[in-house]
Amino acid sequence: MAPFLLIALLLVYLFTLNSFKAKKMGHPAEVEVLSKALSGIGVDEKSLVSILTKSHHEHKRSIRRGCSQFFFEDERQFERWNDDAIKTLKGEFKRFKDAVVLSLMHPWERDARLLKKALKKGPQQYGVIVEIACTRSSEQLLGARKAYHSLFERSIEEDLAAHIKGSERKLLVALVSAYRYEGPKVKEDTAKSEAKALLNAIKNADKRRLIEDEEVIRILTTRSKPHLKEVYEQYKKISGKSITEDFEAELFLKETIECLCTPHTYFTKVFDTALRVDANEDAKKALTRLITTQEAGNFKGVSAKFAHKIEERVKGAYKDVLLGVLARGEMNGQV
Amino acid sequence: MATLIAPDHPSAVEDAEALQKACKGICIDILQLDHAIIQKTLLNNEKDLIKKLSEKWLKRGSLETQRENSPKQMATIDVPHQVSFLEDAEALRKACQGWGTDEKAIISVLGHRNAAQRKQIRLAYEELYQEDLIKRLESELSGDFEKAVYRWVLDPADRDAVLANVAIKKISPDHHVVIEISCTRSPEELLAVRRAYQARYKHSLEEDVAAHTKGDIRKLLVALVSAFRYDGEEINTRLANSEANILHDAIKDKAFNHEEVVRILSTRSKMQLMATFNRYRDDQGTTITKKLLGESGDEFLVALRTAVRCFNDPKKYFEKVLRNSIKGIGTDEDALTRVIVTRAEKDLKEIKDLYHKRNSMPLEQVVAKDTSGDYKAFLLTLLGKED
Numbered sequence: 001m002a003p004f005l006l007i008a009l010l011l012v013y014l015f016t017l018n019s020f021k022a023k024k025m026g027h028p029a030e031v032e033v034l035s036k037a038l039s040g041i042g043v044d045e046k047s048l049v050s051i052l053t054k055s056h057h058e059h060k061r062s063i064r065r066g067c068s069q070f071f072f073e074d075e076r077q078f079e080r081w082n083d084d085a086i087k088t089l090k091g092e093f094k095r096f097k098d099a100v101v102l103s104l105m106h107p108w109e110r111d112a113r114l115l116k117k118a119l120k121k122g123p124q125q126y127g128v129i130v131e132i133a134c135t136r137s138s139e140q141l142l143g144a145r146k147a148y149h150s151l152f153e154r155s156i157e158e159d160l161a162a163h164i165k166g167s168e169r170k171l172l173v174a175l176v177s178a179y180r181y182e183g184p185k186v187k188e189d190t191a192k193s194e195a196k197a198l199l200n201a202i203k204n205a206d207k208r209r210l211i212e213d214e215e216v217i218r219i220l221t222t223r224s225k226p227h228l229k230e231v232y233e234q235y236k237k238i239s240g241k242s243i244t245e246d247f248e249a250e251l252f253l254k255e256t257i258e259c260l261c262t263p264h265t266y267f268t269k270v271f272d273t274a275l276r277v278d279a280n281e282d283a284k285k286a287l288t289r290l291i292t293t294q295e296a297g298n299f300k301g302v303s304a305k306f307a308h309k310i311e312e313r314v315k316g317a318y319k320d321v322l323l324g325v326l327a328r329g330e331m332n333g334q335v
Numbered sequence: 336m337a338t339l340i341a342p343d344h345p346s347a348v349e350d351a352e353a354l355q356k357a358c359k360g361i362c363i364d365i366l367q368l369d370h371a372i373i374q375k376t377l378l379n380n381e382k383d384l385i386k387k388l389s390e391k392w393l394k395r396g397s398l399e400t401q402r403e404n405s406p407k408q409m410a411t412i413d414v415p416h417q418v419s420f421l422e423d424a425e426a427l428r429k430a431c432q433g434w435g436t437d438e439k440a441i442i443s444v445l446g447h448r449n450a451a452q453r454k455q456i457r458l459a460y461e462e463l464y465q466e467d468l469i470k471r472l473e474s475e476l477s478g479d480f481e482k483a484v485y486r487w488v489l490d491p492a493d494r495d496a497v498l499a500n501v502a503i504k505k506i507s508p509d510h511h512v513v514i515e516i517s518c519t520r521s522p523e524e525l526l527a528v529r530r531a532y533q534a535r536y537k538h539s540l541e542e543d544v545a546a547h548t549k550g551d552i553r554k555l556l557v558a559l560v561s562a563f564r565y566d567g568e569e570i571n572t573r574l575a576n577s578e579a580n581i582l583h584d585a586i587k588d589k590a591f592n593h594e595e596v597v598r599i600l601s602t603r604s605k606m607q608l609m610a611t612f613n614r615y616r617d618d619q620g621t622t623i624t625k626k627l628l629g630e631s632g633d634e635f636l637v638a639l640r641t642a643v644r645c646f647n648d649p650k651k652y653f654e655k656v657l658r659n660s661i662k663g664i665g666t667d668e669d670a671l672t673r674v675i676v677t678r679a680e681k682d683l684k685e686i687k688d689l690y691h692k693r694n695s696m697p698l699e700q701v702v703a704k705d706t707s708g709d710y711k712a713f714l715l716t717l718l719g720k721e722d
Contacts, residue, residue, distance in 0.1 A: 142526070145563045155565045158602040169594075170554075173602070177561035179529050181539045214553070222542040222557070 031066035038070070038085075041274070041284055042318030043092050091281060095288060096318045102292040103321075110293060111136065111144035112151050115176070119163055124282065126168060127255055128289070129160070131266070133175035134259035135294065138182050145176070167211050168252050174221035175256065181224040188234075191227060194219050195234035202239075202246050210250045220256050232261040267298055268305070275309040291322055296329035303330060409682040411719035414449050423448070424460040427468065436475045438709040445488060446716035449680055453488055480710040483672045487717070491677075492527035495520065496535055498673060499528070503547050510552060510634065511641050512673070513544060517559040518645035519652075522566050529560075551635045558601035559642060565604040575610035578603070582615060586626050600642055608646050622647075650682055654689040657698065666705045671714070679717045687718065 034051055037044035054060070064071045064079035074080040102110055111132050118128035133141060148156045161173050194215075201213045210216055219231065235243050244262070247254045258266040267290060273279060274287040291299075303310075303326035314322055423444050430440035448456065460468040469488055476484055486494050495516050502512035517525060532540040541561045548556055578599050585593040599611070615623045624647065627640040644652045653674050660670040678686060690698045699718050703711060 142563070149565045149567070153565060153567055153569055155563055155602060155604070157562060158565065158604070161598040161602045173598075174557070174561070177558070177563070178541065179526075179533075179539055179561070181533050181537060181542065183533075183537055185537045214550070218545045218553070218557075222539060222545045224539070224542070 028066065030063060034063060034067055035069065037315065038089060038092070040313040040315050041092070041279075041287065042095050042315040043089075044315040045317060091284075095284070096316070096321070098285075099288050099292055099318060099321050102288065106147070107140060107293070108143035108147035109151065111140070112147035112156070114289065114293075115144065115148065115156055116152060116159075119159060123166070123168075126164070126172060126252065128286075129172050130175060130252055130255045131259055131289075132293075133172075133178070134256055135263055135266075138178075138180050141176070142179060167209065170217055171211055171221065171252055171256065174217060178221055180222070183224070184226055186224075186227045186230045188230065191230035192234050194223070195231050195238060198231070198235060198243060199239050205249070210247060210253055216253070220253070220260070225260055228257075228260050232257070263298060264301075267294065268302065271302055271306055275306055275313050277313070287322070291325045296325055299326050299329040302326055409684045410449075410680045411683040411687065412449065412679050412717055413447055413719055414452070415447060418448065418452055420452070420455040420459040421463070423452075423456045424463050424468075427456070427460060428464055431471055431475045438476070438480065439712070441472070441476075441484065442709065442713050442716050445484065446713060450491055454490060457488070476709075478710065479668045479672065479706075480708065480713060482668075483676060483710060483713055486672060486676045487713075490531070491680075492524065492531040493535065494677065495524075495528040496532035496540070498677075499532065499540060500536055500543070503543050508547055510548075510556060510638050513556055514559060514638055514641045515645060515652075515656075517556075517562065518642050519649045522562075522564045525560075526563060552638055555597050555601070555635065555638055555642070558597055562601050564602070567604065568606055570606055570610040572610065572614075575607065575614045578611045579614040579618060582611070582623065583619060586623070596639070600639070600646075605646060612643070612647055650686050650689055653678060653682075653686050654693060657686065657690060658694065661701050661705045668706075668710070671702070671706075675714055675717050683718065 030051060033047050037047040037051075051063070061079065070082055070085045071079045072082060105113075115129060115132055118125040118132075132144070136144065145156050148154070152159070157173050157177050160176060161169060164172060197215045198219065201208075201210055201216045204213075220228070223231070232243055239246070243257050244254050244265075247257060255266065258269075270283075270286050270290055273283045276283075303323070310319065310322060426440055426444050430437035430444075444456075445453065457468045460466075460471075469485065472484055472488065473481065486497065489497065499513055499516055502509035516528060520528065529540050532538075532543075536543065541557050544560050545553055545557050581595050582599065585596045590596075600608070603611070612623050619626070624640060624643055627636060627643060629636045641652075656670055657674050660667040660674070674686075675683065687698045694701070699715055699720060702714050702718065706714060
């Protein structure tokens with residue numbers, strides 16, 4: 001009788017020992033859920049809620065011990081949050097709030113604030129200025145300029161001209177001041193000769209930088225969008241290549257042309273960059289900016305192309321917003 | 336060869352009822368009225384109904400005049416208190432009918448109506464006679480008189496668009512007209528000009544300016560024309576100081592086409608620019624316009640100076656344009672017409688006073704001496720001469 005009892009006790013002891021060990025290492029499944037919920041774009045609120053409601057102190061400790069990308073062992077023997085991780089998390093949680101605020105804002109105020117921010121941040125963000133100036137309609141851009149007066153008591157061209165010192169100043173101020181004709185009328189002859197002028201500029205690019213070429217600036221910053229699309233076609237005919245290929249060296253010019261002539265290409269590029277694993281904060285912010293400012297119809301085909309990546313990388317309420325906007329785009333193409 | 340389109344089975348009772356109905360209320364929406372009924376009414380001289388229609392138009396006219404009654408002390412045109420657009424349209428029609436044209440009638444009507452009223456008259460004329468008043472006037476009149484009346488009848492924004500287009504399309508473009516328009520109009524007015532230009536010419540204003548100019552002058556003009564300046568009163572004195580210095584350095588080095596000069600002139604608000612110019616004058620002891628005097632062959636320098644003068648003191652600028660247009664042998668009718676027509680409802684009175692002071696002669700006297708015929712009569716009416 002007694003030996004059986006002993007063996008039974010031994011077995012029970014071993015069991016509890018094992019389960020203690022498991023607790024000390026953190027439940028691998030939950031650690032994985034946590035890591036997944038907090039990585040990528042946006043946060044998976046539902047999973048986080050389920051983890052948080054486990055109020056058991058030991059449980060949380062074991063989670064901390066298991067998540068080495070978020071916690072580390074402090075010299076005074078406690079598991080400490082990684083400061084960088086907190087900063088990243090702040091950004092990810094903020095993403096949904098930014099999407100909400102931006103999407104409810106009046107488009108004029110939105111664009112005015114985006115322009116101001118881009119100017120403040122400096123040259124890496126000047127691409128946003130190009131994007132806004134080139135993808136808005138003439139009236140929308142005008143509205144943004146008016147809102148800028150109200151918000152900042154200056155004109156946008158005043159601030160751009162005063163703060164941008166480099167060669168891109170001319171291009172950016174002119175883009176933002178444009179009030180392009182929006183009718184369909186296009187003169188093929190003019191388009192042909194302007195395509196030739198652009199080709200000429202490319203040929204002389206080693207003597208004079210494209211962004212400083214008068215004719216290039218004139219054509220890109222004053223002509224109507226239908227006209228520029230015709231110039232794009234004519235250019236392909238006479239040179240065999242697309243303007244965007246040839247202007248590869250000048251980033252702002254390239255993006256100007258893309259946004260004006262082939263906006264779909266531009267949007268696809270932004271999505272692609274934002275959904276990469278190594279995407280930086282600016283690239284992810286671009287995603288929010290696009291889905292809250294662009295007509296949903298501009299994203300036709302995007303959801304199919306990026307469905308897999310979105311599923312992988314984007315989380316929670318933010319993902320719902322993204323998918324919702326893209327779905328509306330597939331439906332009828334209008335906001 | 337009657338042109339009246341009348342229904343097959345007219346019923347006098349029904350027509351009368353229709354007109355009565357249309358006359359109910361404060362204003363009639365003349366667009367609701369059937370053309371045939373109106374023409375028939377007028378032809379048959381149904382005096383009561385005409386009177387009622389006129390009264391309604393009168394009321395509408397005086398409503399318009401009330402709204403327009405901002406303190407336009409400096410305008411020179413003399414507008415009566417009560418205006419009937421219907422009667423005006425009729426009078427103009429009568430003036431254009433038959434052989435020859437009654438230019439005096441045209442002057443006496445159009446020369447005493449402000450922009451809002453002229454617009455209503457055009458609408459009434461279109462409704463009554465199914466033709467564009469402007470086209471009719473173009474075909475009836477000629478020469479400098481026609482040009483002046485044409486510009487006068489257009490909406491201010493449309494007018495500026497036409498003036499700009501004419502200036503740009505010249506073989507040797509009139510830069511100063513483009514500069515004048517971009518610098519003396521308010522930001523909202525300039526915007527309206529750009530819209531009107533697009534509607535009329537299917538190109539944007541900046542597009543055409545850019546395509547017809549080159550080099551430094553292109554940079555300046557395109558920038559001036561594209562500006563949507565902040566129109567607040569705030570001034571940053573520190574900024575005025577630093578930008579006055581920038582201008583001084585550029586002028587000192589004779590680097591007038593310096594990017595910074597164009598930047599400042601084409602982006603800063605008007606109030607800010609005035610502060611900058613004042614600061615310049617205080618620092619340098621002389622006005623910036625004096626410093627910009629140079630060879631008249633340097634078209635960029637001339638353009639720069641024009642822009643600065645337009646910002647600094649537009650009335651003085653216009654007085655000089657007027658003075659230059661009538662002095663000496665020959666008259667620059669384009670310039671004379673342009674200034675009088677575009678300023679008659681704004682500040683022509685002050686400009687007249689400036690002229691009188693400067694030249695010891697009233698402007699009307701010199702205009703009367705240098706022009707003739709209907710053109711002269713029209714200009715004098717716009718200058719405020721009593722008939």
